[in-house]
Amino acid sequence: MAESVPRLLPAQQATLDVIRMPASQRPVYPQRFAADLRDRASDTLAPMVGAARALDSRGLWVSKRDLAGVFGCEARYLADSDAPFEWSVPAARGTVLHKAVELTAHRRFTPADAVDAAVERLIDDDANLGGFLAAATEGERADLVANCVALLTRFDETFPPMLRSWRPAAEIRARAQLCGGAFVLNGKYDLALGSPAPLDVPDGNQRAGKVIIDLKTGSRSPTDPEDLRFYALVETLSIGVPPLGVGSFYVAEGRIEHEAVTADVLDSALRRTIDGIGRLIALRQGIQRPRRVPGPPCRWCPISAGCEPGQAWLSDPDD
Structure with missing residues (x-):
């Protein structure tokens, strides 16, 4: 039996028109x-x-x-590249959302249920991120889930349902x-x-x-x-x-x-x-000196404190 195409919201239709x-x-x-x-x-x-x-x-x-x-x-x-990677709520947000989108592509979930299921899957299947999620405080996990539910709700309203x-x-x-x-x-x-x-x-x-x-x-x-x-x-x-x-x-x-x-x-x-x-x-x-290119990433660069071009960019009120 052919799949029925659901009626789409304007933003969903606009996305479909672009990719189809x-x-x-x-x-x-x-x-x-x-x-x-x-x-x-x-x-x-x-x-x-x-x-x-x-x-x-x-x-x-x-x-x-x-x-x-x-x-x-x-x-x-x-x-x-030299700094060891550490998971945080903002860093985990994208991965949890991607897993939730994957689950909704194959089964109908509410956004809240999809995010909860995504977190549970990642704890079980991903030793690295799963360890961070399992050890997260109640507040960190609530913040992560709330952010991802909001993003997935927005995704559902603007991206066409995937057949x-x-x-x-x-x-x-x-x-x-x-x-x-x-x-x-x-x-x-x-x-x-x-x-x-x-x-x-x-x-x-x-x-x-x-x-x-x-x-x-x-x-x-x-x-x-x-x-x-x-x-x-x-x-x-x-x-x-x-x-x-x-x-x-x-x-x-x-x-x-x-x-x-x-x-x-x-x-x-x-x-x-x-x-x-x-x-x-x-x-x-190491045969060439690394270039320093100041810009918005200087705000969270780990070496900005000792970087002359970065400090100049950060101290410029126009930037």
Whole structure:
């Protein structure tokens, strides 16, 4: 039996209109498209293999955070990388919300029930975050749950209900190895809808069909579009077919910023990734002094107290 499409609120319809595209209009890629992209990446990265292996014999792992770090304030990136990560209520909020969204994609829950179930699942299944949640005070846990219930309620009112035929999936880990594993592009998508499809033709062309979405519980970042293009690149290299589109859904705004994935988008993502890998290697080898780029992140940077450009930015009343 076909699924009935529920009547949608205006914000839900607006989101659906952005991410939906009729199958007949979805781009088709030749069978070797991803293989050619991989070959280009491997050929360009080949001179860096020795340096990557010297830094880590298991391969140099590269994430969207690494790329954002080397294209932003490198000093802050290194400081954040050296500092041990500690869970907090704000840090846990996104993960709990993502788990709650995953649960609601497969079963109808009220927001409060979904968040409670998400917290219980994470305590049982995630030794790291689960330990923090289990040890949290009553006040911390109440604050976390209240925040996530509010965000999930907002999500439910502005994002269209996910039908099973959309094949919704949350918290998807994806990796692409290059140069025999010397480089590992690593990503985790908050939400994915749809799937690619092979065409019934002799040349083996593939039709794009998946939309990758990042759920944003905080404010916008200038790197959000580039983060998603990196995900599109990882997806293409890992499964062999580009996604149909990528988007950041800003939960508080109830709005999605979407971009259709094209060959040009993937080419841009590949060039940025290769450039970023070169910068990352040079930074970790210590052959270049890390750049200091002042801006809003100075407010929570762990080294801002001893950073001249950061202190100048923080003391400027216009900023």
